Amino acid sequence: xxxxxxxxxxxxxxxxxxxxxxxxxxxxxxxxxxxxxxxxxxxxxxxxxxxxxxxxxxxxxxxxxxxxxxxxxxxxxxxxxxxxxxxxxxxxxxxxx
Amino acid sequence: xxxxxxxxxxxxxxxxxxxxxxxxxxxxxxxxxxxxxxxxxxxxxxxxxxxxxxxxxxxxxxxxxxxxxxxxxxxxxxxxxxxxxxxxxxxxxxxxx
Numbered sequence: 001x002x003x004x005x006x007x008x009x010x011x012x013x014x015x016x017x018x019x020x021x022x023x024x025x026x027x028x029x030x031x032x033x034x035x036x037x038x039x040x041x042x043x044x045x046x047x048x049x050x051x052x053x054x055x056x057x058x059x060x061x062x063x064x065x066x067x068x069x070x071x072x073x074x075x076x077x078x079x080x081x082x083x084x085x086x087x088x089x090x091x092x093x094x095x096x097x
Numbered sequence: 098x099x100x101x102x103x104x105x106x107x108x109x110x111x112x113x114x115x116x117x118x119x120x121x122x123x124x125x126x127x128x129x130x131x132x133x134x135x136x137x138x139x140x141x142x143x144x145x146x147x148x149x150x151x152x153x154x155x156x157x158x159x160x161x162x163x164x165x166x167x168x169x170x171x172x173x174x175x176x177x178x179x180x181x182x183x184x185x186x187x188x189x190x191x192x193x194x
Binding site: 002032047048056058062063080081087 | 104105106107108109110111112113116121123125136137138139140148158159161162170171172173174175
């Protein structure tokens, strides 16, 4: 899994049927200092995440498991909402380089 | 598996139910000389690893879910499956580190 910030939403009326009714969010993965790492991704939301929230997400086939497994085509699903930035505890030196 | 250093943990009250009482650890992959390499990631601890430990992480969902929760099929893609005490390399390999 990786830490990420939800930075936007996606509206896609024409999409795979099993994505119907699912929230599509844009996420930016973060490193331990909460600085961006990697490229933004489209993630399915499985825990009620909102734009601006700090989350973590699951990669690969496992990302479909919170939904109707076999036919939900996702490789990126938000599976946790971090309580607050303070709840990402790392030794002092790493904070916001 | 990859080798990484545990650099912190993450508290998320609102999360996928399979993450119930899992220890969500923030890890930084390192090379064999201990230098940081690659993206910061989150893995569930299954061996009571602590912050600062050098660990082995499995990054395949079936194995990670089973190691972390006792059975597969969870939205989990990484788990800490060992604490590294020592790495012993061939002499010619050591010089390249």
